[in-house]
Amino acid sequence: MEQNREKDLRVAQTTFVGRIIASFTHELRNYLAIIGESAGLQQDMISLGGKSKLDASEYLKFLKDIEAEVRRALKLITYLNRYAHRMDFETSDFSVNEAMEELAALVSRLAYLKKISLEREFGPDIPIIHTSPALIQLVVYCLFDQMLKSMSRNSTITLKTEAVSGAVAISLTPRGTPAEAAEEGMCSGTELEQVLQSIGGTMTRQSDGAATVQLPFTKPAGG
Amino acid sequence: MKQGKVLIVDDEKEFAAALAERLRIRSYDALAVFDAEEAIQAVLRDAPAVMVLDVRMPGISGVDVLRAVKQIAPRTVVIILSGHGSVDSFRKDLGNAFFDFALKPVDIDDLRQKIDKALQAYEAA
Numbered sequence: 251m252e253q254n255r256e257k258d259l260r261v262a263q264t265t266f267v268g269r270i271i272a273s274f275t276h277e278l279r280n281y282l283a284i285i286g287e288s289a290g291l292q293q294d295m296i297s298l299g300g301k302s303k304l305d306a307s308e309y310l311k312f313l314k315d316i317e318a319e320v321r322r323a324l325k326l327i328t329y330l331n332r333y334a335h336r337m338d339f340e341t342s343d344f345s346v347n348e349a350m351e352e353l354a355a356l357v358s359r360l361a362y363l364k365k366i367s368l369e370r371e372f373g374p375d376i377p378i379i380h381t382s383p384a385l386i387q388l389v390v391y392c393l394f395d396q397m398l399k400s401m402s403r404n405s406t407i408t409l410k411t412e413a414v415s416g417a418v419a420i421s422l423t424p425r426g427t428p429a430e431a432a433e434e435g436m437c438s439g440t441e442l443e444q445v446l447q448s449i450g451g452t453m454t455r456q457s458d459g460a461a462t463v464q465l466p467f468t469k470p471a472g473g
Numbered sequence: 474m475k476q477g478k479v480l481i482v483d484d485e486k487e488f489a490a491a492l493a494e495r496l497r498i499r500s501y502d503a504l505a506v507f508d509a510e511e512a513i514q515a516v517l518r519d520a521p522a523v524m525v526l527d528v529r530m531p532g533i534s535g536v537d538v539l540r541a542v543k544q545i546a547p548r549t550v551v552i553i554l555s556g557h558g559s560v561d562s563f564r565k566d567l568g569n570a571f572f573d574f575a576l577k578p579v580d581i582d583d584l585r586q587k588i589d590k591a592l593q594a595y596e597a598a
Contacts, residue, residue: 276557277556279556279576279578280485280488282578283577283579284485284487284488286578286579287488287578287579291491291494291495294494294498298498319487363531363534364531365532
């Protein structure tokens with residue numbers, strides 16, 4: 251029984267990491283494609299000399315596109331790097347808002363492809379906690395994945411964090427029209443509860459499909 | 474100007490616009506559109522000879538666009554463009570509905586060769 255649970259968790263974690271990497275590399279390819287074409291167009295213009303139909307402002311626009319794409323790519327790379335380092339230790343001191351910000355940045359393309367908007371409402375003054383950020387990101391991703399598969403186009407999912415009596419609450423709330431045929435999510439409810447139990451968290455679900463994960467405040471290891 | 478319209482379909486506007494401009498500089502009759510609905514409208518209006526189609530777009534997927542294009546304009550020759558590293562998954566979904574595959578970022582000379590072959594296939598059909 252315990253072995254099966256471990257195996258299910260490993261499969262879920264591997265799938266999660268795979269999806270993040272696939273989405274990241276797709277997005278990075280898009281950024282590089284824009285940089286490549288914008289730079290290529292500059293070369294074309296220079297080769298053409300004065301024969302180009304584009305004026306100076308359009309020329310400048312393509313140069314600015316290159317700069318903007320480099321910035322977008324660097325931001326995403328920073329998030330992926332931070333996400334990868336979440337797995338360096340089983341538990342660590344971390345900011346829930348930072349972990350959720352990074353997760354939202356890495357999965358927002360998945361929502362965009364379904365024309366679903368991912369909104370963020372992060373509460374202020376949430377203390378640093380000590381637990382497993384990688385497992386919390388996995389749980390929140392599993393909930394997000396279920397919602398993505400159960401909502402139709404033009405819906406919204408709100409990812410919210412707040413401090414509530416002795417705990418940090420992370421909630422995901424779907425708004426919009428349910429999908430005609432909802433697909434199954436990546437993780438089962440039992441799996442999610444077991445993962446949360448292992449780190450002292452709990453989960454509640456509302457009738458509107460919203461889900462809230464609560465994590466007790468645990469003192470940072472560093473004091 | 475080379476014969477036959479080339480339609481670029483990609484939701485990354487900067488990419489699609491720059492690529493279309495580079496193809497125009499190379500004497501192709503290229504046009505860029507930025508979503509699935511626009512793509513279907515353009516196919517209905519212009520019946521392009523070649524479509525360079527990003528298969529991962531928001532809303533209606535490129536796969537669905539390709540199926541629709543094959544219904545509306547069966548002669549249009551489609552080159553799939555993707556950030557997906559392998560063509561195998563598209564073959565599974567689409568069989569031989571597309572002519573060729575290009576991985577982003579594209580090399581303009583490689584893409585030109587693919588487009589030229591696609592234009593020939595369009596003429597031969």
